[in-house]
Amino acid sequence: MRLRRVLWGGLIAFGLVFVAWAALVVREFAAGALPAPVAKFSASAAQVERGEYLARIGNCAGCHTARGGEPYAGGRAVDTPFGAVYAGNLTPDRATGIGDWSSEDFYRALHEGRSRDGRMLYPAFPYPNFTQVTRDDSDAIYAYLRERVKPARRVNTAHSLSFPYDSALALATWRLLYFKPADATAATAPSQTAAWQRGAYLVQGLAHCGACHSTRNALGAPLAGHAYDGAMMPQNDWYAPSLTARDEASVADWPLDDIARWLQTGTSPQGAAFGPMAEIVFQSTQYLRDEDARAMAAYLKALPVTRGVAFKPSPQTVSSGRATAADRGRVLYEEHCANCHGKAGEGKASAWPALVGNRTVLMANTSNLFRVVLSGGFAPATAGNPQPHGMPPFYHLLGDDDLVALLNYVRGAWGNNAPAITTLDLIHYRDALRVARP
Ligand code: HEC
Ligand code: HEC
Ligand code: HEC
Known part of the structure; x- marks a missing residue:
């Protein structure tokens, strides 16, 4: 009798959870294309220039340019543990790029991870970071791509993901569990300096440092409480060391100037950037203006140190x-x-x-x-x-x-x-x- 009641209870609870999940997934699917733009888009020269600078901080060209391909025409594979996701064409070509996108469509892609037609995007595109980018900055990047980048006709490459990761159902569930668009009105940390706030905005958002440096679970989602705590890169050949461990890549003990210089040049008295990090410096952080480099340095230096001890030379040499x-x-x-x-x-x-x-x-x-x-x-x-x-x-x-x-x-x-x-x-x-x- 009692067992039966427990079984029924379990079944009903499971049913309720299933219905709730299904309802939420249906909602994920429901978003469609946004209405066509009302006014023609116009951009000032200053906005275009700011957009170019911001696109560099986001390393948009790094992922959206295939080797030997036209700038921003897409086709480069981003490897994930579940297969390859191909970055799309961001040139203003009307048929295959973003020539027909509105600035609203573009902001929704960065902020909510949805394509123009409402399709959910894979988080290999770092929108879990870019969701923090402001509308203003998004519009500037959009203006740059529309006004300065040469249109290139290249149809987007289909992703090659393994089952079940290739299904929209899996992606909808992933998004339900791990992604929430940033709340633009949320309060920032008021006790921090303006430089720290700017650094936090750039490091967490556009510069997406955690995309490589944060520990992930088996489904590729950041593990709560382990931000910047180090991670193997998907092909398991490089390790993006922990930015919060003294014996890995914490910069808490580096002078602020050395951190800023390292971001801009890839070298410092404490070590040089190489491998994938050298690419990030080359494509992105070398272009940081001094005040932004120092702001990011201030944020990185203030990251809490969670483990490890600083190096102290041992008296003995080899045993x-x-x-x-x-x-x-x-x-x-x-x-x-x-x-x-x-x-x-x-x-x-x-x-x-x-x-x-x-x-x-x-x-x-x-x-x-x-x-x-x-x-x-x-x-x-x-x-x-x-x-x-x-x-x-x-x-x-x-x-x-x-x-x-x-x-x-x-x-x-x-x-x-x-x-x-x-x-x-x-x-x-x-x-x-x-x-x-x-
Ligand atoms: C780490 C690699 C990476 C970086 C960096 C990156 N992207 Fe992407 N992006 C992708 C991938 C992969 C996709 C395809 C996702 C999909 O189709 O599900 C994508 C898709 C997009 C889309 C949607 C395209 C479409 O046709 O639906 C837009 C818009 C976009 N990216 C803009 C940007 C901008 C702007 C930046 C820089 C601020 C940027 N991306 C930086 C990898 C990247
Ligand atoms: C021709 C000069 C040269 C030789 C020979 C050389 N290295 Fe290097 N090594 C460099 C340079 C330059 C760098 C910095 C590279 C970079 O930043 O990408 C480097 C970087 C390194 C690093 C990474 C250091 C860091 O700061 O993260 C290690 C470890 C290393 N070398 C070990 C070795 C070992 C072991 C050997 C011998 C088998 C060796 N190197 C031979 C020039 C050399
Ligand atoms: C594409 C993946 C990737 C991204 C994005 C990335 N890193 Fe790294 N990072 C690495 C790898 C791999 C290493 C190890 C190689 C090295 O030491 O240069 C590294 C090394 C480092 C180090 C250690 C430097 C030293 O000499 O001890 C620091 C600090 C660092 N990254 C900070 C950042 C910051 C800040 C950002 C964002 C602007 C960032 N990383 C973005 C992959 C990445």
């Missing part, structure tokens, strides 16, 4: 148990690396990063260390650092055992004190990356 491997590691280091990074890993200011106390070297997640040594690294060429030095790849010169001996030497010498890595770690990474061995 005796690792002596023979360390000897081999030292010989290899002196042969292959010391020319640039210095005999004692001291580096050379603004040319070759120091490896003593270097967080890429010491981090528990070794992906970026493996990657930079196997594939090399290029700092971005920027106005403030026009001819950066590069780092050559070593995949074809060093086998797994040699590389592990060398890296363990670097991780344990000169006061560095990171635990040893195993050959298995490296083999695993190298196989996943499919780079050849000597």
Whole structure:
């Protein structure tokens, strides 16, 4: 009797939840095309120029330009764990681009993640961040795209997502669970400085730093309480380190000027940007005006530090148990690396990063260390650092055992004190990356 009542209760509760979910999903589907624009759009030169600047901060061209393709004509794949989503044509071409879009349509895409016809967009387009962009800034970007970008006829590429992620039902459910358009009238943090507020607006919104740096759940949604706490990138070959961990990428201890300069040039006394971060600096943050770079720096510096301790050199060098491997590691280091990074890993200011106390070297997640040594690294060429030095790849010169001996030497010498890595770690990474061995 009692069991039956419980079962019925459960069934009714499930039914109610199902009906509520279905109602909400239907509502997600319901939005259609907006009414056609009433007045013809007109933009001032100042608005167009501001739009160009803002589009750079949002790195719109980075995703919306295919390799070798027309600027902003789309077709570049954004890889996700569920397949590839192709960025659309943002040129003012009327048939295939946004030539017939109103500024209202455009704002709705950024703010609500919906295409002109009402279709829900995939969050590979960082609208969960762009939802914070103001109407004014959205209109400026729209004005820039309409007035300055050359129309290019290119039909959007169909996405290639695996089942069930390719279904609108899955996307509607994802949006119900994880996306809410920003409330433009919500109060900001009144106790913070104007610079911090501006920095928060840019970092959280247009610059979408958390799109790579925030920890995600299995469905690719940011985990509550883990903003900026580090994440592997979708192909699992780069790690976007935590901006809130002292032993990863927190800048709480950097002078404000160094952070601002790093954003604009990709280099600082604390390290250089490489890999996907070098691309962001190259395409986007190098164009930041001084006051915006300093505002973002103020926000980043004030992010709460949640874990990790700052590097302190250890008195001991390599422990005796690792002596023979360390000897081999030292010989290899002196042969292959010391020319640039210095005999004692001291580096050379603004040319070759120091490896003593270097967080890429010491981090528990070794992906970026493996990657930079196997594939090399290029700092971005920027106005403030026009001819950066590069780092050559070593995949074809060093086998797994040699590389592990060398890296363990670097991780344990000169006061560095990171635990040893195993050959298995490296083999695993190298196989996943499919780079050849000597
Ligand atoms: C990380 C890559 C990325 C960045 C950066 C990015 N986009 Fe996109 N964008 C995409 C992808 C992928 C889509 C396709 C989403 C879909 O079709 O579901 C898209 C779609 C869009 C759409 C809808 C196009 C259509 O035909 O429905 C608009 C509008 C748009 N982006 C504008 C922008 C603007 C403006 C910026 C810069 C402020 C920007 N995007 C930056 C990846 C990006
Ligand atoms: C496309 C993904 C991506 C985006 C977007 C991105 N980052 Fe990164 N970031 C990375 C990766 C990968 C690394 C590790 C490589 C490196 O250290 O340069 C990194 C490194 C960093 C570091 C460590 C620097 C050091 O030398 O210790 C900081 C700080 C940082 N990012 C801040 C930012 C900020 C601020 C933004 C937004 C303007 C941002 N990132 C946007 C992927 C990204
Ligand atoms: C020709 C000079 C040169 C040689 C040789 C060289 N490097 Fe580098 N290395 C660089 C430069 C320049 C950078 C910065 C690259 C960038 O920012 O993309 C760098 C970056 C690095 C980084 C990332 C540092 C950071 O700040 O995040 C590591 C780790 C590293 N090198 C280790 C090594 C090791 C180990 C070797 C030997 C196997 C080596 N390098 C050989 C020039 C060199």
